Amino acid sequence: MAYGLGIESSCDETSVAIVRDGKDLLSLKVYSQIESHSPYRGVVPEIASRAHLEKINSLLAVSMEEAGINYSDLDYVAVTSYPGLVGSLMIGAQMARCISLVYGIPIVAVNHLEAHLAVIGLEREFPAFPWLGVLLSGGNSSIYIYKGFGDLEILADTQDDSLGEAFDKVSAVLNLPYPGGPYLEAKAKAYQLEKGEGNPFPKLLKEDGEEKIRFSYSGLKTAVLYYLRANSEAPPVEKISYFFQKTAFELVTRNIRKAITKTGIRTVVAAGGVLANGTLRESLEAEKERSQFDLFYPQKKIYCTDNGAMVACLGYQLWKQKSFVGLDFKVSPKRNFEQII
Numbered sequence: 001m002a003y004g005l006g007i008e009s010s011c012d013e014t015s016v017a018i019v020r021d022g023k024d025l026l027s028l029k030v031y032s033q034i035e036s037h038s039p040y041r042g043v044v045p046e047i048a049s050r051a052h053l054e055k056i057n058s059l060l061a062v063s064m065e066e067a068g069i070n071y072s073d074l075d076y077v078a079v080t081s082y083p084g085l086v087g088s089l090m091i092g093a094q095m096a097r098c099i100s101l102v103y104g105i106p107i108v109a110v111n112h113l114e115a116h117l118a119v120i121g122l123e124r125e126f127p128a129f130p131w132l133g134v135l136l137s138g139g140n141s142s143i144y145i146y147k148g149f150g151d152l153e154i155l156a157d158t159q160d161d162s163l164g165e166a167f168d169k170v171s172a173v174l175n176l177p178y179p180g181g182p183y184l185e186a187k188a189k190a191y192q193l194e195k196g197e198g199n200p201f202p203k204l205l206k207e208d209g210e211e212k213i214r215f216s217y218s219g220l221k222t223a224v225l226y227y228l229r230a231n232s233e234a235p236p237v238e239k240i241s242y243f244f245q246k247t248a249f250e251l252v253t254r255n256i257r258k259a260i261t262k263t264g265i266r267t268v269v270a271a272g273g274v275l276a277n278g279t280l281r282e283s284l285e286a287e288k289e290r291s292q293f294d295l296f297y298p299q300k301k302i303y304c305t306d307n308g309a310m311v312a313c314l315g316y317q318l319w320k321q322k323s324f325v326g327l328d329f330k331v332s333p334k335r336n337f338e339q340i341i
Contacts, residue, residue: 001021002075005074006018006019012034012043019313022316027062027066027067037178038178052088074103078316080112081110101327107327113140114150118313119309119310121317123300130265136270138165141252159215160218173228184241185279201244252283256284
């Protein structure tokens with residue numbers, strides 16, 4: 001039996017979690033900074049790092065008490081080391097160093113992006129490798145070949161705005177609150193589609209054909225802006241929201257089909273904050289039936305967001321591989337998959 005502590009402080013959520021054997025969640029505490037960043041419609045790094053510093057100790061104390069264990073019971077401390085905001089990452093890293101130094105517990109440095117994909121291990125047995133890992137979040141729209149724990153190969157990436165960024169920017173032009181995802185989804189659900197109604201937005205990246213796989217959402221954001229200007233007297237917010245989602249999610253499912261065809265891999269794991277969107281889940285399930293592949297994504301929406309449980313879950317697998325780092329390990333904003341030491 002192995003107990004692991006997961007520490008997540010890469011961006012605008014402060015989170016710690018205690019996980020047993022990489023799958024049994026004993027405690028998960030998350031402090032969201034949305035209220036602090038909302039006036040700026042985006043994450044302010046200085047505010048984020050200060051909030052991590054203010055909240056992380058109390059979250060750790062409550063989580064340890066809830067789990068009913070002592071620090072000496074821990075077998076490893078897993079902490080996000082990349083990518084993320086450097087000032088924020090440093091807060092979690094320093095906590096991991098302190099616990100390791102005092103109690104002699106090994107540190108596992110975790111890739112934040114991989115942790116999103118590995119979080120499904122908290123809800124089910126991991127499917128056999130390799131997978132196609134589809135990551136859709138505020139900073140990433142990517143597809144990876146996930147060959148094994150700590151071993152990912154990027155297959156498709158975003159050329160500009162990620163899907164999460166597009167949600168926030170379109171929400172802003174529609175005068176909806178930040179973050180935009182939940183509000184756009186609600187508006188889209190309220191729209192009554194008329195029979196035979198066409199999509200006012202163009203198909204994304206239609207010039208790419210079947211070989212090229214990539215994401216790009218800046219053009220969709222611009223199309224929404226122009227359409228809104230042309231209909232400024234009575235802005236059709238619900239209609240725009242509905243067709244924005246339809247257009248954005250069509251690119252996701254199309255790229256998954258391409259990735260399956262290119263690699264022959266028929267196991268797809270989708271993760272990241274945008275997976276909290278129910279319409280996206282429905283689109284993925286429909287594509288699963290059409291294209292006949294195995295699909296997995298976090299059932300609990302809290303596992304879609306940044307959280308310490310996903311860090312502890314992946315940390316357990318890396319701990320079993322003895323992928324430890326020393327107290328002088330580095331944090332980095334870079335999004336690569338080399339070991340950060």
